[in-house]
Amino acid sequence: MDPLWLAVWSLPALLILIFLGVPIGLSMLALGLGGCWAIYGSPIPLLNQLKTLAYGQLSSHSLSIIPLFLLMGQFASVGGLSQALFKAAEAFVGHRRGGVGIASIGACASFGAICGSSMATTATMAQVALPELEKAGYARALSAGTLAAGGTLGILIPPSIVLVIYAILAEQNIAKLFVAAVVPGVVAIVGYILVISIIARLRPGTVGGQAEPVSWGLRWKALSVVWPVMLIFIALVGGIYVGVFTPTEGAAVGAVGTAIAAWARGGMTRAKVLQAFELTASATAMVFMIVLGAAVYNIFLALSQMPQELAGWVGQQGFSPYQILWAILIFYLIAGCFLDSLSMILLTIPIFFPMVSGLDFGLTPEETAIWFGILVLIVVEVGLITPPLGMNLFVIQSMAPHITTRDLYLGAYPFVISDLVRIVILVLVPSITLFILRL
Numbered sequence: 001m002d003p004l005w006l007a008v009w010s011l012p013a014l015l016i017l018i019f020l021g022v023p024i025g026l027s028m029l030a031l032g033l034g035g036c037w038a039i040y041g042s043p044i045p046l047l048n049q050l051k052t053l054a055y056g057q058l059s060s061h062s063l064s065i066i067p068l069f070l071l072m073g074q075f076a077s078v079g080g081l082s083q084a085l086f087k088a089a090e091a092f093v094g095h096r097r098g099g100v101g102i103a104s105i106g107a108c109a110s111f112g113a114i115c116g117s118s119m120a121t122t123a124t125m126a127q128v129a130l131p132e133l134e135k136a137g138y139a140r141a142l143s144a145g146t147l148a149a150g151g152t153l154g155i156l157i158p159p160s161i162v163l164v165i166y167a168i169l170a171e172q173n174i175a176k177l178f179v180a181a182v183v184p185g186v187v188a189i190v191g192y193i194l195v196i197s198i199i200a201r202l203r204p205g206t207v208g209g210q211a212e213p214v215s216w217g218l219r220w221k222a223l224s225v226v227w228p229v230m231l232i233f234i235a236l237v238g239g240i241y242v243g244v245f246t247p248t249e250g251a252a253v254g255a256v257g258t259a260i261a262a263w264a265r266g267g268m269t270r271a272k273v274l275q276a277f278e279l280t281a282s283a284t285a286m287v288f289m290i291v292l293g294a295a296v297y298n299i300f301l302a303l304s305q306m307p308q309e310l311a312g313w314v315g316q317q318g319f320s321p322y323q324i325l326w327a328i329l330i331f332y333l334i335a336g337c338f339l340d341s342l343s344m345i346l347l348t349i350p351i352f353f354p355m356v357s358g359l360d361f362g363l364t365p366e367e368t369a370i371w372f373g374i375l376v377l378i379v380v381e382v383g384l385i386t387p388p389l390g391m392n393l394f395v396i397q398s399m400a401p402h403i404t405t406r407d408l409y410l411g412a413y414p415f416v417i418s419d420l421v422r423i424v425i426l427v428l429v430p431s432i433t434l435f436i437l438r439l
Helices: 003-019 024-040 042-056 061-078 081-093 097-110 116-134 140-151 162-171 173-204 217-241 248-266 270-304 306-316 321-335 341-356 365-383 393-397 406-427 431-438
Strands: none
Touching: 003 024, 003 270, 003 306, 024 042, 024 270, 024 341, 042 270, 042 341, 061 081, 061 116, 061 162, 061 248, 061 270, 081 097, 081 116, 081 217, 081 248, 097 116, 097 140, 097 173, 097 406, 116 140, 116 393, 140 173, 140 393, 162 173, 162 341, 162 365, 173 217, 173 365, 173 406, 173 431, 217 248, 270 306, 270 341, 306 341, 321 341, 321 365, 321 406, 341 365, 365 406, 365 431, 393 406, 406 431
16 A cells, blocks of 8 residues: 555544544554554564663653653642642632532642643542532532643643643744744633633522632631742742753642642551552653654654645645645544544644744744644643543542443633634734733
8 A cells, every 4th residue: 555545544543543442542552553554564673763762762851841741740649739829719709690510620720830731630639629519509510621621721721641742742942842832722711711601600509609709818827828839930930931950840849849849738647658659650651652653653654644645735835824834633522522632742743843943923933833722722621521521530430330321512612712713813913922921
């Protein structure tokens, strides 16, 4: 078979393997190995590459930032900081209409600032906030939609593991990407809060009652418990950006700072420390397996010349830069319903980034790369809550089996609409993403 068509048919084959339950990293590895063998016609060149590929990919100093950020999130989770964040947010807004839902969004955003993973944020905050939402009388659909959408902030609010991978693949500055993600993250939080507020006014029966107002003394007391989280976030992103330490050093500072904060509130026992390290090791192994599988699969795609053929075909069609951009974003939106965010980034950025880099949006090459990275991150995040296979929705269902699939879908769609509006705004007005960097 022609190598180009071999690569084209490998994409539906990859989806079939994933639907059959084969791990994504293993699926990409198997297809990549098989495709390379078919193109070479012999296993010898492939074996020569494999003897150094794994070491070359996984020994990269840049990748050491991933287990450190994962450890940071695990310390926050097992140390009980997630519950403290929710209680602090509830103390300030829980007495308002839709306040418990808004507090859940605020807690998800705060936890995302020290986690870097969407599904981890969703799972952790579901344990903390879902009982409180149900206790307050929230409809199951709204509870599920709120926490699934809030969980997506885990990969949007820096630090973000997906942004780190994008920075490595696109050879961009991690600190600048982190800073550029802050304003879109704030826009996402405001959009989700508006959704809850609108639902609370149009359908007041879905939000149940309101919490009792809390005195300012108790509010400041609740805030005093979580101020180290905000300090860690500011020190991490600010320290990396101004050059006090490298991204890897910053991740280490964040992990140690989160461990100290969790220990200070009495949430870190010996057993929980060991649990955090075990969970970090497991998650890191999964991420690195996906990285290795994607590396082999991308070698196969490069040998097939599919990325070059695709770029050449697009260039011949006379499409405008924005038409190409919209087509790419729509692809990510659809693919995000079936694939996890990390796999999509690893698979597609080597194909799409060179194409986008050659387009003229009236921005510098660096601004184009950063803007495109944030847009991709946001669209991938929308896929996590888009039916039928939004992964965050099923994380919620695994935590609360009594929530039906119908409730999951009904609860997600208002937040998906908010995300789509946000994407349109950020595409049409790139300066929203870039203005802090320009300052």
